[in-house]
Amino acid sequence: MKYFTLFLSAVLSMPISDAAAQLAEKLDFNIQSASTSEQVLAVSNGIDTASLPVKIIRGKMDGPVFSIVAGIHGYEYPPIMATQQIMAEIDPDKLKGTLLIVPVANTAAFFGRTVFYNPADGKNLNRVFPGKPEGTVSERLAHLITTQIIVRSTVFLDVHAGDAGEDLTDFVCYYDNQNTPEQTALASRLAERAGFPLLVVYPFNLSKTEPAEYAFKHATQQGITALSMEAGKLGGVQHKSVQRIKTGIYNILRELGMYPSADKPAPRPVILNRQHYIKSPEKGIFYSDLKSGDTVSKGQKIGMITDVFGKIIADVNAEQAGIILYKIGTPPVNKGETVLCIGYHARVK
Ligand SMILES: [Zn+2]
Incomplete structure (x- = not known):
């Protein structure tokens, strides 16, 4: 908690005792075309606070809203480092549509260096979606991501890696939601073109009201085109995996017609549809x-x-x-x- 309190205080440039009254609860989404905005949202249950940094990059022309979330697990670094580079590189003048980027979704776990769990409430953020407005701090954070990011998304991408104890091979994945064939077909096409060697397809058999638990499963359940990438392992920052995530994001941007890219179309992945x-x-x-x-x-x-x-x-x-x-x-x-x-x-x- 110590690290997090310092971080929040630094970000908001105000004494932490005054912070609660002035935290932004909602994203200011109305920014000018061809411009960017950096905002820090926050939720608190009166005891613990969680902040959510969001960068909006609004293109010159209207188009889809593509959301990229990294750091739902704060010890999974390649996604976080890839979004750092994406935020620095994207030129709003060349962008069609809007990018909504969350570079670190779970800042408490990131700065506290905890694996999977938010140190404040001991919960795994990626098991509490869609979240609760009156819940623990992780549940409130999930609710904030649901209501401020996921609902605005044409395409929602949640990026993960092998955590500190996980040896993982890089793959891209989506849920085979038969209830929304159009969105599932787009998720499939984007995943196939992302440039990963492996494509994992998860079965989807959630009812409309069952809690999805996982961020991109919740987006899928809500009829949003959603996918995830898993790249990197063992709590390290593998350069190859950072590059793979970046290339994947640029390939998806090109497929959506949002951003020009000189890269050649990627070779087709091996598809694994069972686990x-x-x-x-x-x-x-x-x-x-x-x-x-x-x-x-x-x-x-x-x-x-x-x-x-x-x-x-x-x-x-x-x-x-x-x-x-x-x-x-x-x-x-x-x-x-x-x-x-x-x-x-x-x-x-
Ligand atoms: Zn993860």
Whole structure:
């Protein structure tokens, strides 16, 4: 909390005791064409406060609203660093439509260096969408993103990476929402052209009212064209993954007719439309020689788990052939946690 309080105070250039009264609750979306605006929104439950930095880049001509959110998980750095470069590079004079960029959605987790969870309330921001106006600080922050960013979006992109303990191979993904075929077709086209080597398609079977939990799943449920990118791993800033996210964003901008790009169309990705999750049978220390991106066969031994004295207590086997999308990449593992996710392709009727 200490870091966050300092940050908020610095951003708003006022004593923190006065901040609550003057925090902007709503985005001022009415800015001139061919201009930019940097705003910091905030929500508070009276005890904890969360801030949401937003950059609006309004193009010279009218067009779609493309929202890019990074840092919903504050320890996932390649998305955050890619948006830093995008914000510096985009020329509003060449832009058609509007870019809404959130460079760090979870500033408390970012400055507090916490994995997944907001230190203020211990909640994972990407499990509380659409959020609650009267909830905990994470729930209020989700509600703010829902009402100020998601609802304004023609296309909503939520960018993630492998967190501090996750070994992940880069991929782009969307939900196959059959209720909104037009939006799903656009999400599919944008994902295919984004330039990632792997495209993961998630099944979508939420009712209209069930909480979606995840930001881009909520956008999908609301009939907005939504997709996500996962690039980078283990809490690092991998240059290749930062570049891949940037290229992906520029490719999507070009596909939407929003921004010129000299890049050649990207090669088509391998499409993986099913996921198999392997949960840990025990709490202990996880050993594996395999890496994300490796291909595994059915029945193959993935690794093993020992107790803290080094005695083997479980083997971990692949129950499905496919590609390891992500796996636990550091020693600790808890019972019931996802040890790895295997992506594979199944023929659709
Ligand atoms: Zn994440």
